[in-house]
Amino acid sequence: MSDLVLSAKHISKTYKLPSGSIKVLNDFSIDIKQGEHVAIVGKSGSGKSTALHILGTLDKPDKSPDTSINFASVGELTKLSENRKALLRAEKIGFVFQTYHLMPEMNIVDNVALPNMALKKRNPQAKERAIALLEAVGLGERLAHKPLELSGGEQQRVAVARALINSPELILADEPTGNLDPATGDSILDILFSLSSKLPLIGGEQKAPPALLVVTHTPHIAEKCDRILTLEKGVLN
Numbered sequence: 001m002s003d004l005v006l007s008a009k010h011i012s013k014t015y016k017l018p019s020g021s022i023k024v025l026n027d028f029s030i031d032i033k034q035g036e037h038v039a040i041v042g043k044s045g046s047g048k049s050t051a052l053h054i055l056g057t058l059d060k061p062d063k064s065p066d067t068s069i070n071f072a073s074v075g076e077l078t079k080l081s082e083n084r085k086a087l088l089r090a091e092k093i094g095f096v097f098q099t100y101h102l103m104p105e106m107n108i109v110d111n112v113a114l115p116n117m118a119l120k121k122r123n124p125q126a127k128e129r130a131i132a133l134l135e136a137v138g139l140g141e142r143l144a145h146k147p148l149e150l151s152g153g154e155q156q157r158v159a160v161a162r163a164l165i166n167s168p169e170l171i172l173a174d175e176p177t178g179n180l181d182p183a184t185g186d187s188i189l190d191i192l193f194s195l196s197s198k199l200p201l202i203g204g205e206q207k208a209p210p211a212l213l214v215v216t217h218t219p220h221i222a223e224k225c226d227r228i229l230t231l232e233k234g235v236l237n
C-alpha cells in the first residue's frame with residue numbers, strides 16, 4: 001500500500017429502478033500509485049462517471065463484505081460517516097467535472113478558495129494561493145470576474161485551479177474537456193498535467209504531486225497518461 005494513493009477492491013454498483021435493476025459496475029478493482037496519471041475510456045453509459053463518483057466517495061458501492069476503498073493516508077472509506085467523507089474529499093481529493101460546477105455569484109478567486117472553507121484546519125493563505133493558481137492557469141487579469149463572464153475553457157481553468165487549492169493527493173476528472181472545442185480541451189489537459197506536477201512550487205508547499213484519474217473520450221489525451229483502462233461490461237481492464 002505504501003506507494004499507492006488509492007486501492008479499491010471488488011466494487012459493484014446496481015441501480016434499482018421501478019422498472020428493474022441495472023448492474024452498472026460488476027466487481028472491478030483499481031490501484032492508483034502516488035503521482036500516477038491514469039485514463040479511463042469506455043462507451044457512453046458504461047459506468048465511468050459512476051465509478052469515479054464511487055472512488056471519490058460521492059456515491060456508494062453495493063454493500064458486500066469484499067468491497068473496500070482504501071485511501072492511503074486515511075484507510076478504509078466505505079464505512080466512514082458522511083461528515084468524515086466530506087472532510088476527506090475536501091482535504092485529499094480535487095474534482096474536475098465536465099460542466100465546471102462553479103458558484104455563479106462568487107468571483108473566481110472565491111470560487112477557487114472555496115474548498116479551503118471545508119477544511120478542519122483552514123489555510124489562512126488560501127486567497128493568496130487561489131490568486132497564484134489563477135495566475136498559473138492564465139487568468140491573473142480576470143480575478144474580479146464571475147464565472148459567467150468567462151468562456152467555457154476559462155471556466156474550466158478556474159475549476160482546475162479549484163481542484164488544486166488544498167494540494168490534493170488525487171484528482172478525479174470526469175470528461176474535463178467534454179464541453180470544449182479540441183484546441184481548448186488540449187490546453188486544459190496540458191494545464192492540468194503540468195500544474196499537478198509543479199504543484200509543490202505553488203505557494204511554497206512541499207507536497208508530492210497528486211495522482212490523476214481522468215475519464216476522457218479523446219485518444220491522444222488518454223495516451224498522455226501512464227496507463228489507459230477501458231470500462232466495459234462493468235469491469236476495468
Ligand SMILES: Nc1ncnc2c1ncn2[C@@H]1O[C@H](COP(=O)(O)OP(=O)(O)O)[C@@H](O)[C@H]1O
Nearest residue numbers: 015017024042043044045046047048049050051
Ligand atoms: N442515479 C442513477 N439512477 C439510475 N441509473 C443511473 C444513475 N446514474 C447512472 N445511471 C445509469 O448507469 C449507467 C452508467 O451511467 P454513467 O456512470 O453516467 O456512464 P458514463 O459516465 O460511462 O456515460 C447508465 O445506464 C445510466 O443510465
Ligand SMILES: [Mg+2]
Nearest residue numbers: 048049050174
Ligand atoms: Mg459520464
